[in-house]
Amino acid sequence: MASASSQVLWLIRRSKLSLVGLFIVAGFVVTGILAPFIVPYPEDARGETYNIEERFQPPSWEHPFGTDEYGRDVFSRVLMGARYSLIIAVGVVGLALLIGIPVGLVAGYVGGRVGSMLMRVTDMFLAFPPLLLAIALAATLGRGLFNTIIALSISWWPWYARLLYVRVTSVKNMPFVDSARLLGLGRLAIMFRHVLPNSLTPVTVQAALDMGSAILEAAGLSFLGVGVDPSTPEWGLLVTEGWASISSAWWISLFPGLAILVTVLGFNLLADALRESLDPRIRRIALTRRILG
Amino acid sequence: MSLLDVRGLVKYFPVRKGVFGRVVGYVKAVDGVSFSIGENEVFALVGESGSGKTTTARCILRLIEPTRGEILFMGRDVTKLKGRELKWYRRNVQAVFQNPFLSLNPRMKVKDLVAEPLKVYRDQAQDVERAVEEHLEMVGLPREVGERYPLELSGGQAQRVAIAKAIILRPRLVVLDEPTSALDVSVQAQILNLFLDLKKELKLSYLLITHDLSVVKYVSDWVAVMYLGRIVELARTEELFENPLHPYTLALLSSIPGTKKAKWKRIELAGEPPSALNPPKGCRLRPRCPLAFEKCHEEPQLVEYSKEHWVSCWLY
Numbered sequence A: 001m002a003s004a005s006s007q008v009l010w011l012i013r014r015s016k017l018s019l020v021g022l023f024i025v026a027g028f029v030v031t032g033i034l035a036p037f038i039v040p041y042p043e044d045a046r047g048e049t050y051n052i053e054e055r056f057q058p059p060s061w062e063h064p065f066g067t068d069e070y071g072r073d074v075f076s077r078v079l080m081g082a083r084y085s086l087i088i089a090v091g092v093v094g095l096a097l098l099i100g101i102p103v104g105l106v107a108g109y110v111g112g113r114v115g116s117m118l119m120r121v122t123d124m125f126l127a128f129p130p131l132l133l134a135i136a137l138a139a140t141l142g143r144g145l146f147n148t149i150i151a152l153s154i155s156w157w158p159w160y161a162r163l164l165y166v167r168v169t170s171v172k173n174m175p176f177v178d179s180a181r182l183l184g185l186g187r188l189a190i191m192f193r194h195v196l197p198n199s200l201t202p203v204t205v206q207a208a209l210d211m212g213s214a215i216l217e218a219a220g221l222s223f224l225g226v227g228v229d230p231s232t233p234e235w236g237l238l239v240t241e242g243w244a245s246i247s248s249a250w251w252i253s254l255f256p257g258l259a260i261l262v263t264v265l266g267f268n269l270l271a272d273a274l275r276e277s278l279d280p281r282i283r284r285i286a287l288t289r290r291i292l293g
Numbered sequence B: 001m002s003l004l005d006v007r008g009l010v011k012y013f014p015v016r017k018g019v020f021g022r023v024v025g026y027v028k029a030v031d032g033v034s035f036s037i038g039e040n041e042v043f044a045l046v047g048e049s050g051s052g053k054t055t056t057a058r059c060i061l062r063l064i065e066p067t068r069g070e071i072l073f074m075g076r077d078v079t080k081l082k083g084r085e086l087k088w089y090r091r092n093v094q095a096v097f098q099n100p101f102l103s104l105n106p107r108m109k110v111k112d113l114v115a116e117p118l119k120v121y122r123d124q125a126q127d128v129e130r131a132v133e134e135h136l137e138m139v140g141l142p143r144e145v146g147e148r149y150p151l152e153l154s155g156g157q158a159q160r161v162a163i164a165k166a167i168i169l170r171p172r173l174v175v176l177d178e179p180t181s182a183l184d185v186s187v188q189a190q191i192l193n194l195f196l197d198l199k200k201e202l203k204l205s206y207l208l209i210t211h212d213l214s215v216v217k218y219v220s221d222w223v224a225v226m227y228l229g230r231i232v233e234l235a236r237t238e239e240l241f242e243n244p245l246h247p248y249t250l251a252l253l254s255s256i257p258g259t260k261k262a263k264w265k266r267i268e269l270a271g272e273p274p275s276a277l278n279p280p281k282g283c284r285l286r287p288r289c290p291l292a293f294e295k296c297h298e299e300p301q302l303v304e305y306s307k308e309h310w311v312s313c314w315l316y
Helices: A004-014 A016-038 A042-046 A074-110 A112-126 A130-141 A145-171 A175-182 A187-195 A200-224 A235-243 A251-278 A280-292 B053-060 B083-092 B110-120 B128-138 B143-147 B155-167 B185-202 B213-219 B237-242 B247-254
Strands: B004-017 B022-037 B042-046 B068-073 B093-096 B173-177 B205-210 B222-227 B230-236 B303-306 B309-311
Touching (some): A016 A042, A016 A074, A016 A251, A042 A074, A074 A112, A074 A145, A074 A187, A074 A200, A130 A145, A130 A200, A145 A200, A175 A187, A175 B093, A200 A251, A235 A251, B004 B053, B022 B053, B022 B222, B022 B230, B042 B053, B042 B213, B053 B173, B083 B093, B093 B155, B110 B128, B110 B143, B128 B143, B128 B155, B155 B185, B185 B213, B205 B213, B213 B237, B222 B237, B222 B247, B230 B237, B230 B247
Parallel strands (some): B042 B205, B173 B205
Antiparallel strands (some): B004 B022, B004 B068, B222 B230, B230 B309
């Protein structure tokens, strides 16, 4: 586990599939950031237009993904949707990590009563089926991008807390933590410098996987009508919009659906590769295997 | 005056059962151990696994709190140290553990690992980078190793890094807990020689924890043999190997291959060591000892049999 660049190199060398994952995710992120500047029909993407003559156009050179019931360019709207999905993915996972990591770390390292109390609270959240909890929260909070992110991250953080907790309870008994105590380091320094960096691997991998799942679940919420505001070009909502006319104008739902599929797949491939590259032990074994042939 | 004095050290681990964690018994890991280590001396604790030697070391290192007993370091009771005084103690007492791949943080570069102690004790107005290079050199590593991660090193190299880390603060005492057991035989001798060189150069004392008697013979000045939480025999190393007294020591020495021509009696013990949860009454070796007799139902004390040679057995 050397520098970031060698990390990427390692990923690329490891397998073609992880490279595919890396490409998809990179493409998704770049599209998400640049979408407003690169879409062919920015007004359509924002949902401000209504072109009665161009309704339900099948895919063509002018509209590669066709047009929807308001005559808007689906391609532009899908590209713009990447931006919302990116915000949702980063927002949900980021917020969930922000709550889950401190809870798991403190519960695992401090242990005792404080630890059990924190974990019982976590268990209470885990007792609810996550999607159901998210739907209930989203319905209570009301529609909107921000509320969707809040609803999803509240149903999400307990998984990270538990994952980290389990790892921390085993890492804190490793001899290198004893070594750190022998130096007279304080609790906080041991927690953050020695225990946390060596406990993060499972959480990092899970977070990468969850980027895809967050997009999927946000799309699900929008599809059910408790997600982002109507007319937002969010992928789940785009699929819903085309749902009524799926038999005649299949392209309206298909392309945003494909966008979700490919992006989720990309995050899965990347997470898989991350798992191996982030764990110095697995990496060393793999390295040895390569040397030995 | 001795550097470290251990007096009547006792460590019991409670055994809990059931939902409410009721204490149903105690594992008597260390049950009344006393010894002292002089300046610039090597003191070895030997015994099989479960004899309590590592627990003793962990108490001395203040990684666990002893149940009873005193540990005096330069005259101060270590078990009561707090804050600044504890830091002073930490600085003077360091350790090298068995497996360097587990005792070195795998996510830190070698140079950061070796520099870490210096950064904790910032009062030193020295060039950290140079100090790290000097100490890598002292333990026989090229300076390029500093850029590597522990898992990229061989076992011997990684243990040298652990040693550099342990000596960089110039401690008075270093606890060596099975420091060569995880290493290849070819590397073991090199590491032991390194310990001896550093001892001479830096005026170190060592507490050596091991089950390997050949290691003891090579580096140690004193040996204490432990069995089920007690010291059964304590002597100068030459004296112990020349003239072993306790049946358990005899059995341990008999188990070394190639000691057929020994002038002392060869002994074999029956069975496995009993559990420390419920050790035998009287002499703890009695159920396994071929030389046991009626008197062994009473508890023997550690008595000075000859000059600088203590033994805890009714035969003497």
